Amino acid sequence: MKIGILGTGMVGQTIAEKLVQLGHEVMMGTRDKQATLAKTGKDNFGRSAFSEWIKKNSKIQLGSYSEAADFGEFLVNATSGMGSVAALKVAGENYLANKVLLDISNPLDFSKGMPPSLTICNTDSLGEQIQRTFPKTKVVKSLNTINAYLMTNPKLLPEPTNIFLNGNDANAKTEVKKLLTSFGWNEKDIIDMGDISTARGTEQILPIWIRLMGTLQTPIFNFKIVVGKK
Amino acid sequence: MKIGILGTGMVGQTIAEKLVQLGHEVMMGTRDKQATLAKTGKDNFGRSAFSEWIKKNSKIQLGSYSEAADFGEFLVNATSGMGSVAALKVAGENYLANKVLLDISNPLDFSKGMPPSLTICNTDSLGEQIQRTFPKTKVVKSLNTINAYLMTNPKLLPEPTNIFLNGNDANAKTEVKKLLTSFGWNEKDIIDMGDISTARGTEQILPIWIRLMGTLQTPIFNFKIVVGKK
Numbered sequence: 131m132k133i134g135i136l137g138t139g140m141v142g143q144t145i146a147e148k149l150v151q152l153g154h155e156v157m158m159g160t161r162d163k164q165a166t167l168a169k170t171g172k173d174n175f176g177r178s179a180f181s182e183w184i185k186k187n188s189k190i191q192l193g194s195y196s197e198a199a200d201f202g203e204f205l206v207n208a209t210s211g212m213g214s215v216a217a218l219k220v221a222g223e224n225y226l227a228n229k230v231l232l233d234i235s236n237p238l239d240f241s242k243g244m245p246p247s248l249t250i251c252n253t254d255s256l257g258e259q260i261q262r263t264f265p266k267t268k269v270v271k272s273l274n275t276i277n278a279y280l281m282t283n284p285k286l287l288p289e290p291t292n293i294f295l296n297g298n299d300a301n302a303k304t305e306v307k308k309l310l311t312s313f314g315w316n317e318k319d320i321i322d323m324g325d326i327s328t329a330r331g332t333e334q335i336l337p338i339w340i341r342l343m344g345t346l347q348t349p350i351f352n353f354k355i356v357v358g359k360k
Numbered sequence: 361m362k363i364g365i366l367g368t369g370m371v372g373q374t375i376a377e378k379l380v381q382l383g384h385e386v387m388m389g390t391r392d393k394q395a396t397l398a399k400t401g402k403d404n405f406g407r408s409a410f411s412e413w414i415k416k417n418s419k420i421q422l423g424s425y426s427e428a429a430d431f432g433e434f435l436v437n438a439t440s441g442m443g444s445v446a447a448l449k450v451a452g453e454n455y456l457a458n459k460v461l462l463d464i465s466n467p468l469d470f471s472k473g474m475p476p477s478l479t480i481c482n483t484d485s486l487g488e489q490i491q492r493t494f495p496k497t498k499v500v501k502s503l504n505t506i507n508a509y510l511m512t513n514p515k516l517l518p519e520p521t522n523i524f525l526n527g528n529d530a531n532a533k534t535e536v537k538k539l540l541t542s543f544g545w546n547e548k549d550i551i552d553m554g555d556i557s558t559a560r561g562t563e564q565i566l567p568i569w570i571r572l573m574g575t576l577q578t579p580i581f582n583f584k585i586v587v588g589k590k
Contacts, residue, residue, distance in 0.1 A: 247482050247483050248482050251481060251482050251564070252477050252478050252481050252482070252567075253477050280588075286588050287586045287587075287588050288586065288588070288589070289586055291586045294568075321572075321575060322575070323568075323571050323572070323575055324571065324574075324575070328568075328571050330567050331567040331568030331569075331570075331571045331572075332568060334481070334564040334565070334567050334568065335564070335565065335568055337482075337560050337561040337564050338524075338553075338558075338561030338562060338564065338565055339561075340561070341553050341554065341558050341561045342551075342553070342561075342585065344554075345551060345552070345553055345554070346585070346587055348587065348588060350587065350588030351585055351586060351587040351588060352585075352586055353583045353584070353585060353586075354583070354584040354585075354586050355572065355576070355581055355582075355583060355584075356517045356518065356519055356521050356581060356582055356583075356584050357517075357576055357578060357580065357581040358510075358516050358517050358518070358578060358580030358581060359518070
C-alpha cells in the first residue's frame, strides 16, 4: 500500500519504519522540507536529527504535507495535536477526501509546562474536530493512548494489552484494524469503541497516562482491561 | 473505627456494608433524613429503596450530613459529584477539619443525557475543588475509577487490577491504603499518583469508562497497568 504520514516526529518515524518493514511504500509529509532536513544534533529526547534518521531509512520519501497526502492511498496523522487541523488544511482537503486517516494525535498543550493540559476535551475531541473539518475523510482514531515504540511493537509488554478504535466508518475501522494486526496487535485486543465522539474518552486518558509515566518512570506501559465473568 | 459516609446511594451503601462487616461503626449522612427514608419501590437501577436496605443493615446508623460528619473519625464522600461541595458545606467545615476524607465522587453531569460530560476537568478536578474549599481536611481521592461492587470486592475480577490514590497528605494516603487493603486490594496494586492535582487524571478516566461499560455490556471491569521491563 502507498501510505502518507503527516508529521516527522518520533511517532511518524516509528510508524514509517514499521510500514517499510512490512513492504509498504511510505512518504512522510512536513510543513517545510528544507527546515526539517536542516536540523542537526539531538532533540530534547536525545534522538538524532531527522536528517540522520532519514539517511538510515532511505526507502522512506520526504515531501510536503500536500505531496504526502496526495501520495498516500491511506493516511496517518502523526502531527502534534495542537497543529493537526492546520497541518491537514495545508495538506489540502481534496487530497484527504475519500481516504482513511489514522489519527494518532493528542490535543496536548505543553505551553504552560508539565503536565500539559488538553486544548480540547469533555464535550469535544480532536478526532471529532478533524472529522468535522474534513467530512469526506474517514477519520479513525487509534494508537494515541500508547508510546510510539509500543504502537509497532506491542510484544514489548509482558502480556497483551488493549488499544481502541474511534470512528464513524465501519470499513475504515476494519482497514485500520488490519494494519494494527500487521503491527503485532491481537485482533481481540483492539476495542472498537464506536463513533468518533468516543475519541473524547481515549484522548482524556492522556492526563493519567502522563502522570503514570512519571510514577512508573517509563513510557513503556499500557492499560489492559480486565472484565469480570458475566 | 467510627466512620461517617456522606451519601446514601449505591456507593455509600456498598462501602457501608463492607465497613460494618469489617467491624467499624458507621453512620451515613443524608441531606433530608425523612425524604431518604420515605422513598419506596425500586430505583432506576432496580435496587430496593434505602428504607428497605437499611432494615437489612440495622447496624448502620442514618443521620444528617452534619451528624455523620461529626460522628466519623474518618469520612467518606459518596455523594454525587455535582452536589459534593454543597453537601460537604452543609455537613460543616468544622466537622470535616483535621480528618481524612476519602473522596469517591466523580463530577458527572447527566443533565443532558448519556453519555454524561464532566462538570470540571482538564485544568482542575473535583478532588482539588474539595481540597481548596476545605483546606483543613485531608482529601484523598480513590476508588472513583471503578464500579461500587468492585470497590469492596476486587476479587470479582479474574486477575489483580489497579486503583489510584490522589492526595496532598502522605499519612492520610497511608490510612486510606490500609482501608483499601482491608477491602481486599493488594497493596502493590494501589498506585499513589501524587498530590491532589493528579485527580484530574483519575476523574478524566470516566469518559472512557462509561463508553467501555456500554461496549463491554458490564460495569464489572477495571484497568490493569502492564509495564515493560526496564
